[in-house]
Each structure stands twice: as structure tokens, then as C-alpha cells.
Amino acid sequence: MDEKTEIKVDQKYLSHLEKKVEDLRILTEVSATISSTLDLNELMTIVMEKAKSVMDAEACSILLYNKETNKLEFEIALCGEETTIDLLKKKITLDMGQGIAGWVAEQRELLIIKDAKSDKRFFQDADKLTGFDTRNLIAVPLIGRRGLIGVAELINLKKEDYDLEILRMLAKQFAIAIENALYHTESLEKERLKQELEIAATLQKSFLPGSPFLQKGNLGVSAVNIPAKQVGGDLYDFIEPVPNKLGVFIGDVSGKGVSAALYMAKIISDFRYLAQTVDSPEIAINRLNSVLSHAPRGMFLTATYLIGDIETGTLHISSAGHPPFLWIRDHEVDVVSVLSGPPLGIIAEDYPVSLFSLKKGERIILLTDGVFDAKNRNGERIGFENIVAFVKENTGEEKLLEKITEYVQAFSDCAEQADDLTIVEVAFP
Numbered sequence: 001m002d003e004k005t006e007i008k009v010d011q012k013y014l015s016h017l018e019k020k021v022e023d024l025r026i027l028t029e030v031s032a033t034i035s036s037t038l039d040l041n042e043l044m045t046i047v048m049e050k051a052k053s054v055m056d057a058e059a060c061s062i063l064l065y066n067k068e069t070n071k072l073e074f075e076i077a078l079c080g081e082e083t084t085i086d087l088l089k090k091k092i093t094l095d096m097g098q099g100i101a102g103w104v105a106e107q108r109e110l111l112i113i114k115d116a117k118s119d120k121r122f123f124q125d126a127d128k129l130t131g132f133d134t135r136n137l138i139a140v141p142l143i144g145r146r147g148l149i150g151v152a153e154l155i156n157l158k159k160e161d162y163d164l165e166i167l168r169m170l171a172k173q174f175a176i177a178i179e180n181a182l183y184h185t186e187s188l189e190k191e192r193l194k195q196e197l198e199i200a201a202t203l204q205k206s207f208l209p210g211s212p213f214l215q216k217g218n219l220g221v222s223a224v225n226i227p228a229k230q231v232g233g234d235l236y237d238f239i240e241p242v243p244n245k246l247g248v249f250i251g252d253v254s255g256k257g258v259s260a261a262l263y264m265a266k267i268i269s270d271f272r273y274l275a276q277t278v279d280s281p282e283i284a285i286n287r288l289n290s291v292l293s294h295a296p297r298g299m300f301l302t303a304t305y306l307i308g309d310i311e312t313g314t315l316h317i318s319s320a321g322h323p324p325f326l327w328i329r330d331h332e333v334d335v336v337s338v339l340s341g342p343p344l345g346i347i348a349e350d351y352p353v354s355l356f357s358l359k360k361g362e363r364i365i366l367l368t369d370g371v372f373d374a375k376n377r378n379g380e381r382i383g384f385e386n387i388v389a390f391v392k393e394n395t396g397e398e399k400l401l402e403k404i405t406e407y408v409q410a411f412s413d414c415a416e417q418a419d420d421l422t423i424v425e426v427a428f429p
Contacts, residue, residue: 038180038181038184039181040178040181040182040184040185041076043177043178043181044062044075044076044178045076045078047062047152047174047177047178048060048061048062048076048077048078048152049078051152051154051170051174052078052154054170055138055154055157055159055167056157056158056159057154057155057156057157057158058155058156058157058158059077059078059132059155059156060077060078060152060153060154060155061074061076061077061078061088061152061153061155062074062075062076062077062142062150062151062152062153062178063075063094063101063105063150063151063153064149064150065105065148065149065150065151069093070095070096071093071094071095071096072093072094072095072096072101072102072105072150072151073089073093074088074089074092074093075089075150084130084132087129087130088126088129088130091129092125092126092129094123098123099121099122099123100113100116100119100121100122100123100137100139100153101123101139101151101153102121102123103121103139104139104140104141104151105141105148105150105151107141108141108143108148109141110138110139110140110141110164110167110168110171111138111139112137112138112164113136113137113138113139114136115135115136116134116135116136116137117134117135122134132155133156134155134156135156136155136156136157137153137154137155137156137157138153138154138157138167139151139152139153139154140152140153140154140167140168140171141171142171142174142175142178143172143175144175144176144178144179145179146179149175149178149179149182150178152171152174197229197258200258200261201227201261203265204227204232204261204264204265207235207264207265207268207269208225208235208236208237208268209223209236209237209238212224212225214238214246216240216246216310217244217246217310217311218310218311218312218313218360218428218429219246219308219310219313219358219426219427219428220426220427220428220429221238221246221248221424221425221426221427222401222424222425222427223236223238223401223422223423223424223425224401224402224404224405224421224422224423225420225421225422226405226417226420226421226422227261227420228256228370228417228418228419228420228421229256229257232256232257232260232261232264232420233252233253233254233255233256233257233260233261233263233264233420234251234252234253234264234368234370234420234421234422235249235250235251235252235253235264235267235268235422236248236249236250236251236422236424237249237268237271237272239272239275239276241275241276241277241278241279241284241307242277242278242279244309244310244311245279245307245308245309245310246307246308246310247275247281247284247305247306247307247308248305248306248307248308248366248424248426249271249275249303249304249305250303250304250305250322250366250367250368250422250424251264251267251301251302251303251304251322251344251368252301252302252303252322252368252369252370252420252422253267253299253300253301254298254299254300254301254343255298255299256419256420259299263295263296263299263301267288267292267301270288270291270292271284271288274287274288274291275288275305279307280307280316280353281305281306281307281316281317281318281353282316282318282350282351282352282353284305284318285303285305285318285320285341285344285351286349286350286351288303288344289320289341289344289345289348289349289351290348292344292345293345293346293347293348295345299345300343300344300345300346301320301343301344301345302320302321302322302323302343302344302368302369303319303320303321303322303343303344304317304318304319304320304322304325304338304366305317305318305319306318306426308358308426312357313357313358313359313360313362313428314355314356314357314358315355315356315357315358315364315426316353316354316355317338317353317354317355317356318338318351318352318353318354319338319339319340319341319351320340320341320342320343320344320351321340321341321342321343321344322340322366322368323367323368323369323372323384324336324337324338325338325364325365325366325367326364326365326367326388326391327356327362327364328362328363328364328365328391328395329359329361329362331395331396332392332395333388333391333392333395335388336356336364338352338354339352339353339354340352358426358427358428359428360428360429361428361429362427362428363400363425363426363427363428364425364426365391365400365401365404365423365424365425366423366424366425366426367387367422367423367424368419368420368421368422368423369419370417370418370419370420370421370422371387371404371408371421371422371423372384372386372387373418373419374408374411374412374417374418374419374421375412375415375418376411376412376413376415377412377413377414377415382408382411382412386411387404387407387408390403390404390407391404400425401423401425404423405421405423408421
């Protein structure tokens with residue numbers, strides 16, 4: 001007859017095992033729940049509801065860390081009142097080290113407060129604003145791969161037998177989930193901005209001439225335009241203001257990016273309207289300056305506008321703070337600085353006009369400062385003198401604009417383009 005062996009298990013050990021199994025169940029459940037979405041707002045709600053349930057808390061909140069301001073900002077709060085989070089978001093931000101959450105964020109340590117009002121670090125303004133009564137709380141730092149994400153607070157816990165280890169593990173899971181959601185949100189935002197920039201770039205190009213080449217009578221014009229970003233502030237235009245005349249406009253809006261591109265689009269529209277039927281460039285420039293005087297503070301335009309007789313090659317030129325142009329004749333290059341007024345949109349001014357005459361085989365090169373301000377990886381600037389020297393060496397090149405562009409890009413050696421690049425050639429072939 002077999003003897004039965006009775007195995008006795010210590011009750012304390014058994015309770016410990018049961019607790020570990022329960023902890024594992026909670027962690028598995030929480031992990032599955034928070035992995036169900038990458039939507040940041042939805043995730044925040046899920047995280048807070050789960051934490052509130054697991055820890056049997058009356059309320060909970062998450063304050064996210066804003067790296068730009070170095071402050072903590074309320075992102076979500078669950079306490080029974082829907083208006084509470086709106087009040088906290090609008091009215092309350094915490095400096096690093098300020099309040100319980102600020103202390104936890106600065107020290108990167110979990111903190112248990114059994115009597116909030118007796119703790120000198122307790123920030124009472126939030127309770128005063130919302131009417132909530134904070135008696136006790138646990139504040140946990142949320143730390144991800146990129147550092148501090150924020151602080152989670154569990155407020156007015158009803159039980160005291162909570163396991164700090166499980167709380168730390170939950171906080172780690174929450175931090176990873178929130179960081180993944182932030183990454184996802186950032187990726188969506190970048191994609192949205194990319195699409196908007198692509199649309200803006202397409203729209204901006206639509207304001208430039210349909211073709212960078214134009215031949216009118218004995219005058220031929222061509223242009224190169226390369227924005228520093230997808231959109232930029234350089235502009236050029238070819239128009240026929242009056243019969244037998246060709247108008248060539250080049251300009252550089254202060255700044256770069258979307259704001260400069262929007263301003264550039266407005267300027268081209270204004271220019272085309274104001275320059276029609278006007279055979280003197282200074283009149284068109286004066287009118288444009290008057291219109292641009294109402295521009296946003298800090299926005300202005302350097303520009304050169306010339307009107308050429310398509311039969312004789314006679315040029316009338318007005319400039320508004322724009323760089324000199326290059327006059328190529330007899331295989332020589334002259335740097336020409338015409339009488340100029342200040343950039344457009346700054347002060348009222350009567351802009352002067354200068355007279356030149358292109359002869360057969362001569363051409364002039366108009367450019368923006370992005371051409372000679374280009375830098376290489378070492379931060380060295382190409383310089384106006386080097387551009388002039390390069391043009392002197394290549395006066396016989398038929399596709400001179402392409403050569404200049406290649407020269408600038410080779411000098412930059414794949415360094416990020418800091419400014420828009422625009423070159424316009426007017427030739428009497």
C-alpha cells in the first residue's frame with residue numbers, strides 16, 4: 001500500500017506567489033490595453049483610467065514636459081469633472097522643481113505623500129482653481145528613451161497596501177506607450193507638413209513664369225531659381241509691359257520658408273498689376289514700394305527691375321537695395337552698381353533710373369545674394385569676388401547660368417543650402 005506524502009506549503013510563500021501571479025496578470029492586461037492605440041489623446045485616457053482602477057485612486061493626472069519652455073503642462077486629468085482639465089491646461093504650468101510634480105520631474109524619483117497639505121512642496125493653486133481636495137498622492141516620473149516625458153500623479157488612494165515595484169513597472173510601460181504615441185504623432189505631423197510644403201512649392205512655382213526662357217525680338221532672357229527649402233523668398237518675372245518692351249524683374253524677400261514664400265506670391269501679383277502699361281521701371285518700383293509699405297514688420301524686398309527695348313537693346317534699370325549686376329562684353333566682365341534706393345517696403349522713396357545699352361553679343365547677369373553667400377561644410381563663404389572671377393573665366397559659355405549654378409553647388413559640397421539662389425540673364429545674341 002503506497003504511502004501518501006503530504007506537502008505543506010507555507011501560507012506566506014503561497015500568498016507571495018499569488019501576488020506575483022496577480023501582478024503579472026495586471027501587467028499583461030495593461031500592456032495589451034495600452035498597445036491597442038497610437039492616438040495620444042486616446043492613450044492618455046486609457047493609461048489614466050487603468051492606473052486609477054489598479055491603484056484604486058480617486059483622481060489621476062499626467063503632466064507632460066515641454067522641453068522648449070522647461071515646464072510641466074497638464075495633458076489629462078481624471079477626477080469626475082470634465083471642465084477640470086480645461087482649467088488646468090489653460091491656467092496651470094509648473095517649473096522644474098515647483099510643486100510635487102516639479103520635484104519628481106527634477107529628481108526623477110517616485111514620491112509618496114501621505115498628507116499633501118502638510119508637505120511644503122505641495123502646489124495648492126490647482127486645488128484652489130478646481131475645488132478639488134488633494135489628501136494624499138503618489139507622483140511617478142515618466143522617463144523614456146529620449147529622457148523625461150512627464151509626471152503621472154495618482155491622487156487620494158483608498159488603499160495603502162500598494163506595491164511600489166508594480167507601480168514602477170506600470171510607470172515604465174506607460175512611459176514607453178506614451179513615447180511611442182508621441183513619435184507617431186510627430187511622424188504624422190511631419191508628413192502633414194511635408195505634404196503642405198509640397199503643395200506650397202507647387203503653388204509658388206505657379207507664380208513664376210511658365211518657362212525660364214523667353215525670346216522677344218533681339219532680347220533673350222533665362223533664369224535659374226533654387227529655393228533653400230521646398231519654398232523660398234526669391235522671385236523673378238518676365239513681362240511685356242508695353243509693346244516692343246521686355247520687363248525683367250528679380251527680387252529677394254527677407255527671410256526664408258513659408259512666410260517668405262507667401263509674401264513672394266503677393267509681391268509677384270502686385271508687381272504684375274502695377275507694372276502693366278508702365279514703360280519706366282522707376283514708376284513701377286515706386287508704386288510697388290508704396291503697396292509694400294503696409295507689409296508685416298520686418299518684411300522687405302530687395303529688387304531690380306529693367307525694361308529693355310527688344311529692337312535696340314536699350315535698358316532702363318531701377319534698383320532697390322539689390323546686389324550689383326554683371327555686364328559681359330568683349331569677353332570682359334564689369335561689376336555694375338546702379339543708383340539705388342533702399343529695399344522696398346521700408347520707407348517712402350523716389351527710386352532713380354539708369355540707362356544702359358546692350359550691343360550684339362553682350363549680356364548682363366542679375367543675381368540674388370544666395371549665389372555669393374553660399375557656404376561649404378566648413379562655413380566658408382564663396383564670396384562675390386569668386387563669382388565674378390568664375391564668370392570671367394567662362395564668358396564664352398552658352399549655358400552660363402547652369403555653369404554658375406554647378407560652380408556654387410560644387411563649392412557647397414553638399415552642405416545645406418542656407419539661402420535661395422536665383423540668377424537671371426538678359427542677352428542680346
